Amino acid sequence: MSAEATVQAGLFDCRDSFAATMEAMAAADPRIAAVVNDSVSSTKLKGFRSKFPERFVNVGIAEQNMVGVGAGLANGGMIPFVCGASCFLTARAMEQVKVDLGYARNNVKLCGMSSGMAYGELGPTHHSIEDLAWTRVIPNLTVIVPVDPVETKAALLWARDYVGPVFLRLSRLPVPVLLPEDYVFTPGRAVPMREGTDITIVANGVLVCRALEAAEKLAQRGISARVLNASSMAPIDREAIIKAAKETRGIVTVEEASIYGGLGGAVAEILALEHPTRMKILGVPGVFAPTGSAEFLLEHFGLTAAGIETAAVELLNGVAAG
Amino acid sequence: MSAKSSEQKEYLQQAAAEVRMRSLEMVHHAKVGHPGGDLSSTDVLVTLYLSVMRLDPANPGWPDRDRFIMSKGHCSGAFYATLAKAGFIPSSLLDTYMDPLSKLNGHPDRNKVPGVEANTGPLGHGMPIAVGNALAARMKGAAWRTFVLTGDGELQEGSNWEAAMTAANYNLDNLVLIVDRNRIQQGDFTEKTIRMDPLREKWEAFGWAVAEVNGHDIAELQSVLGSAPLQPGKPTCVIANTIKGRGVSFMENKPEWHHGVPTAAQLEQACTELLGVAR
Numbered sequence: 185m186s187a188e189a190t191v192q193a194g195l196f197d198c199r200d201s202f203a204a205t206m207e208a209m210a211a212a213d214p215r216i217a218a219v220v221n222d223s224v225s226s227t228k229l230k231g232f233r234s235k236f237p238e239r240f241v242n243v244g245i246a247e248q249n250m251v252g253v254g255a256g257l258a259n260g261g262m263i264p265f266v267c268g269a270s271c272f273l274t275a276r277a278m279e280q281v282k283v284d285l286g287y288a289r290n291n292v293k294l295c296g297m298s299s300g301m302a303y304g305e306l307g308p309t310h311h312s313i314e315d316l317a318w319t320r321v322i323p324n325l326t327v328i329v330p331v332d333p334v335e336t337k338a339a340l341l342w343a344r345d346y347v348g349p350v351f352l353r354l355s356r357l358p359v360p361v362l363l364p365e366d367y368v369f370t371p372g373r374a375v376p377m378r379e380g381t382d383i384t385i386v387a388n389g390v391l392v393c394r395a396l397e398a399a400e401k402l403a404q405r406g407i408s409a410r411v412l413n414a415s416s417m418a419p420i421d422r423e424a425i426i427k428a429a430k431e432t433r434g435i436v437t438v439e440e441a442s443i444y445g446g447l448g449g450a451v452a453e454i455l456a457l458e459h460p461t462r463m464k465i466l467g468v469p470g471v472f473a474p475t476g477s478a479e480f481l482l483e484h485f486g487l488t489a490a491g492i493e494t495a496a497v498e499l500l501n502g503v504a505a506g
Numbered sequence: 507m508s509a510k511s512s513e514q515k516e517y518l519q520q521a522a523a524e525v526r527m528r529s530l531e532m533v534h535h536a537k538v539g540h541p542g543g544d545l546s547s548t549d550v551l552v553t554l555y556l557s558v559m560r561l562d563p564a565n566p567g568w569p570d571r572d573r574f575i576m577s578k579g580h581c582s583g584a585f586y587a588t589l590a591k592a593g594f595i596p597s598s599l600l601d602t603y604m605d606p607l608s609k610l611n612g613h614p615d616r617n618k619v620p621g622v623e624a625n626t627g628p629l630g631h632g633m634p635i636a637v638g639n640a641l642a643a644r645m646k647g648a649a650w651r652t653f654v655l656t657g658d659g660e661l662q663e664g665s666n667w668e669a670a671m672t673a674a675n676y677n678l679d680n681l682v683l684i685v686d687r688n689r690i691q692q693g694d695f696t697e698k699t700i701r702m703d704p705l706r707e708k709w710e711a712f713g714w715a716v717a718e719v720n721g722h723d724i725a726e727l728q729s730v731l732g733s734a735p736l737q738p739g740k741p742t743c744v745i746a747n748t749i750k751g752r753g754v755s756f757m758e759n760k761p762e763w764h765h766g767v768p769t770a771a772q773l774e775q776a777c778t779e780l781l782g783v784a785r
Contacts, residue, residue: 217645239645241676249634249668256638256652259623261569262645264638279628280665284635288616288625 195358199297201333202354203228205340206265210236216344217257219243221250221268226356227297229267247272251280254292263291263344270296270312270353271303278318285349286322293343294351299329300389300440301473301481302356308472317445319351320418326371327418329353329388332362335415338369346371353417355440357390357478362413374421380410383496384428386451387438388414394482395438397489402496409496420450422458429461434499436464438492440482443467464495511725514557518724521591522552523780526753528590528600529583530776534768536604538612542763544584546688546721546748547655551584553727554653555592563593566620572650573639575624577632578657578686579613586610586619594621630663632656633683637669640681640741651734655684659691662700667712670741674713679735682742683714686721688750690761709743721746753780 210216210232217239218232224242233240239262243250247268254266266273273296274281285292296315303310319327328343328350330336336354343350362377377392378399387395392413399409410432412424429435435455437448448465455461466487473481482488486495525548533539555561559572576585583603590597602608609618613627624635636654643650656666673681687705689696696702709716715736719726727746734742750764751757754776757766768776777785 214645241641241672243668243672244675246665246668246672248630248665249637249672252631252634252665252669253638253641253672255624256575256635256640257642257645258638259573259635260639260642260646260648262642280631280634283625283628284631 192358194360196333196361197356197358198330198333198336198354199228199356201336202295202340203231205337206232207235209340209344210239213263213344215261215263217241217262217264219250219254219257219264219266221245221247221272223268223297226269227267227295247276248280251277251294252284255284255288255290258291263293265293265295267295267297269310270299270315271310274312274315274318281319281325282322286325289324289348291347292349294349296351296353298356299353300355301478304476304478304481307475311473313441313468313473315353316417316439316441316447317449320450324349325418326350327353328369329415329417331389331392331413331415332359334361334363334365334367335369338367339415342369342371353389355390359390359393362393362396371416372419372421373416374424375413375415376410377413378409378411380408380432382408382432383500384410384412384432384435385438385492385496386412386414386425386435386447388417388447389440391438391440391487394487394489395492398492398496401489401493405497407496407500414447417447417450420454422454425451425454426458429455429459434462436466436492436495436499438487439467440487441467443469462499464499466492466495515725518552518556521556522548522724523753525552525584525587525591527777527780528587530754530768530773532583532587532600532603534770534773535601537767538604539583539767540580540764541583541766541768542690542750542757542760543578543581543657543686543688545752545754545757546750547578547581547686548584548752549722549724550655550684550686550727550746551588552591553724553731555588557728558731559653560650561592563621566594570648570650573623573636573652575626575632575636575639575652575654576614576622577626577629577654578660579626582610582612582614585614589619589621592621595619629657629660630665633666633669636681636683637673637678640673640678641676643680644678651680651682653682653684653731655686657691658685658687658689658702658705659696659699661685661702670709670712670714673741677739678741679737679739682731682734682744684744684746686748687745688748690750690759690764692764694761705745713740714743715740716743716745718745718747721748722752755779
């Protein structure tokens with residue numbers, strides 16, 4: 185990790201890990217290509233472009249075309265990483281994601297950058313809080329929301345070796361390193377980040393570090409909270425979720441996304457059928473978010489350590505789910 | 507014309523007649539389909555699969571194969587019948603067209619049907635995929651070419667023009683687009699819906715080398731498709747002027763045969779017109 189990557193002491197922008205891993209993979213394998221929609225700086229792929237210009241395609245501001253180009257590159261034997269702001273990459277090209285990637289099972293890796301509310305000040309057009317709901321319903325599409333730079337790298341390495349379509353949802357909000365250097369990404373596995381017996385917090389992406397903080401605060405109150413990192417959104421770890429429902433008294437899900445159709449929805453679908461459990465689903469409650477910095481918006485929607493702590497206490501005290 | 511090329515021309519024309527008849531039988535069997543477009547695109551499909559493209563039906567995933575993307579996936583009848591004629595799928599499979607659980611969906615699935623490169627159906631998907639295929643050949647230093655067939659009404663989808671810009675920008679002279687210019691879309695004639703003319707000038711303005719051909723003249727198609735690129739450094743657009751419903755008198759140039767299912771009696775007549783024999 186370069187010195188420039190350090191956002192604040194101990195915090196990292198996962199895009200630096202993304203860009204460094206992309207370059208390392210491309211240096212080792214001539215099949216690795218990058219496709220962007222003019223998003224050269226926001227993907228941090230300038231270095232990739234200068235080192236591998238013949239394998240860097242900028243289709244311009246044209247997301248439907250971009251995803252199709254990825255499908256064609258894969259059909260020609262390349263391993264394309266198709267990168268752009270998640271809000272446009274998914275919404276604008278959703279039919280291409282469904283048909284050209286999921287249905288056709290093309291070996292394309294979609295990398296949705298600046299997801300969630302990373303572009304907070306730019307308003308709802310640039311927020312990407314629907315992408316989890318949209319992508320996780322596409323058959324054959326693996327959806328990954330890494331928590332830190334280590335998992336970003338591990339997920340990219342896994343995606344390179346896996347033959348099939350993948351959606352990698354990346355933020356730009358600074359996060360601490362949470363996973364050990366030798367961590368290996370496993371699809372369909374929720375990673376236990378902290379053991380606990382009273383309540384379980386399921387989170388992914390930039391909210392896992394906040395869930396861990398909340399668990400620490402809960403511990404100070406004498407509440408033992410388990411924290412699961414559901415970075416693998418699709419497939420999701422059914423067993424770990426059912427086990428948590430059986431072994432703890434309730435589940436709080438936390439996502440930087442709409443509460444409809446995303447992580448909370450996925451957990452609720454499993455538990456409704458397998459082990460009905462009291463839940464709190466934290467996220468964006470079916471509204472377009474106002475403008476404001478990402479940190480402001482996370483606070484606005486209670487997606488902070490304090491907000492998660494409050495929800496956990498309310499759930500344990502029997503306050504109705506909401 | 508040499509004896510050999512005359513013989514080949516006769517073979518291809520006979521193959522096209524058989525593909526036309528077979529696709530009509532398939533639509534009749536399935537009770538649904540797009541016979542008008544099947545018949546307008548048949549000569550292009552037959553020329554590509556039986557004469558122009560480098561393919562190995564015994565090894566459909568051969569890495570050095572030429573790629574063909576059937577962007578107008580609704581004309582799967584003619585496409586499947588051509589794949590059978592070329593040896594990619596058994597002819598008997600055509601009898602299951604759109605049956606429950608058949609491999610032959612109404613729109614092609616590359617994971618079910620050998621020889622299919624892209625899952626198409628929704629319009630405007632083929633061009634970007636073809637651009638990606640052509641870019642892959644460039645990146646790999648490979649000699650194979652990519653062909654893509656779109657409808658003319660299909661060009662109303664904006665994704666085609668995004669891809670057109672990319673292809674020209676990257677000087678993809680290993681890419682050949684064929685437009686099935688039959689001038690009819692689902693609801694009406696294209697020029698009465700959203701007019702496409704002047705089509706040649708549009709492609710030229712987007713930086714492509716353009717040829718206009720009679721899309722039913724197999725020799726002309728062989729010549730232009732076989733010799734592409736028309737200009738080094740430019741992608742090639744072949745505007746194939748065709749007749750929707752070509753070869754069956756009561757279907758020709760009739761918007762209502764975009765969709766439509768021929769009756770048994772109509773199949774009889776089509777057979778006489780196409781093959782010169784009673785069914």
